[in-house]
Amino acid sequence: MTLDLTPGPVNVRDFETAARDRLDPAHYDYFASGAQDELTVAANEAAFRRRMLVPRVLRGGGPPRLETTVLGTPAAMPVLLAPTAFHRLAWPEGEPATARAAASAGVIMIAAMLSTVSIEDIAATGATLWFQLYPQPDMAFTESLVRRAEAAGCRALVVTVDSPALGRNERGDRNGFHDLPPDLHCANMREGGHVRQVVLSPHISWADIGRLRSMTTLPLLLKGVLHPLDARLAVEHGVDGIIVSNHGGRQLDTAAASLDRLPAVAEAVAGRVPLLLDGGVRRGTDVVKALALGATAVAVGRPVLWGLATAGEAGVSRVLSLLRTELENALTLCGATGPGEVTRDELGGILA
Ligand SMILES: Cc1cc2nc3c(=O)[nH]c(=O)nc-3n(C[C@H](O)[C@H](O)[C@H](O)COP(=O)(O)O)c2cc1C
Numbered sequence: 001m002t003l004d005l006t007p008g009p010v011n012v013r014d015f016e017t018a019a020r021d022r023l024d025p026a027h028y029d030y031f032a033s034g035a036q037d038e039l040t041v042a043a044n045e046a047a048f049r050r051r052m053l054v055p056r057v058l059r060g061g062g063p064p065r066l067e068t069t070v071l072g073t074p075a076a077m078p079v080l081l082a083p084t085a086f087h088r089l090a091w092p093e094g095e096p097a098t099a100r101a102a103a104s105a106g107v108i109m110i111a112a113m114l115s116t117v118s119i120e121d122i123a124a125t126g127a128t129l130w131f132q133l134y135p136q137p138d139m140a141f142t143e144s145l146v147r148r149a150e151a152a153g154c155r156a157l158v159v160t161v162d163s164p165a166l167g168r169n170e171r172g173d174r175n176g177f178h179d180l181p182p183d184l185h186c187a188n189m190r191e192g193g194h195v196r197q198v199v200l201s202p203h204i205s206w207a208d209i210g211r212l213r214s215m216t217t218l219p220l221l222l223k224g225v226l227h228p229l230d231a232r233l234a235v236e237h238g239v240d241g242i243i244v245s246n247h248g249g250r251q252l253d254t255a256a257a258s259l260d261r262l263p264a265v266a267e268a269v270a271g272r273v274p275l276l277l278d279g280g281v282r283r284g285t286d287v288v289k290a291l292a293l294g295a296t297a298v299a300v301g302r303p304v305l306w307g308l309a310t311a312g313e314a315g316v317s318r319v320l321s322l323l324r325t326e327l328e329n330a331l332t333l334c335g336a337t338g339p340g341e342v343t344r345d346e347l348g349g350i351l352a
């Protein structure tokens, strides 16, 4: 008998290694890569590494409670699943496996418009969903997607605004990977016998946000804001929340790290709408840093894909439970009894 002494993945980074071992290299590259030199991908994580926490001591508050509510949606912790396309490339069942893990963990999954399983079939898992939209120039089609998301029970609409064009992905160019294999398709884009191509349009503007605002009573979030003036315009256009994000470094390479932009956006918004952040969150301490700099919650993209590619639903569950355990530990060590208590002032929180 041989004794297997490998402990299995103990953190998110280990899950990336495990996923890389399992995935077709071109598919691994699709998930892992960023635009061009991938400087923003690296900057997102580096920004978290650069910031150090200053904990408080002797507060005696007992174990932290992680529950929170984001724009009216309750969640077991302030960590959401960022919208990511093409889950069936990572695991045969695709998005429903991810959704079941999110449901078991009690967290919000932002379902991507470009999912490989339809929003109705993802919703059938019972998960708490928000819906991510790339507004399409065909407004009637865009509206039909919004109606489907509403009917499926999605509790917020997340409009991605950092994509007036597709970022230049050179790993994809080298691998010749530009589209889904023929056995997979973007299920929400299906219309009768054919599948619509997504349009990432440079004509998208605030007028479209106005149209979407009047189209739905769901909470409306903009995803991909980095500039404080855009954050202010978002509030003026009746947006309910903002996701500070550079799309995981996949769109404009050399765009600033999300975490580095959070303080300026928080100042511009001045508490009028909640802020979320994504990009480079890999540790519980990363979540604490984002909360301290003004986020209500964070979202994770690639960590979920690494869990999914490694072991399907069980892998995503494990990634979410690792992040939960790390967050609980980090809050305890910071002397905080919950996410709402983490502020820059009170925790002395963050030194740049
Ligand atoms: C493989 C992959 C696919 C993505 N697809 C989408 C998408 O369809 N829509 C979207 O708004 N963002 C998409 N994103 C961006 C994520 O929502 C999120 O902004 C980013 O992954 C956060 O960075 P992280 O991966 O470092 O956590 C995608 C990211 C990855 C890695």
Ligand SMILES: CC(C)CC(=O)C(=O)O
Pocket: 085, 114, 166, 247, 250
């Ligand atoms: C096909 C892409 C538009 C999906 C996406 O947002 C991404 O890969 O980052």
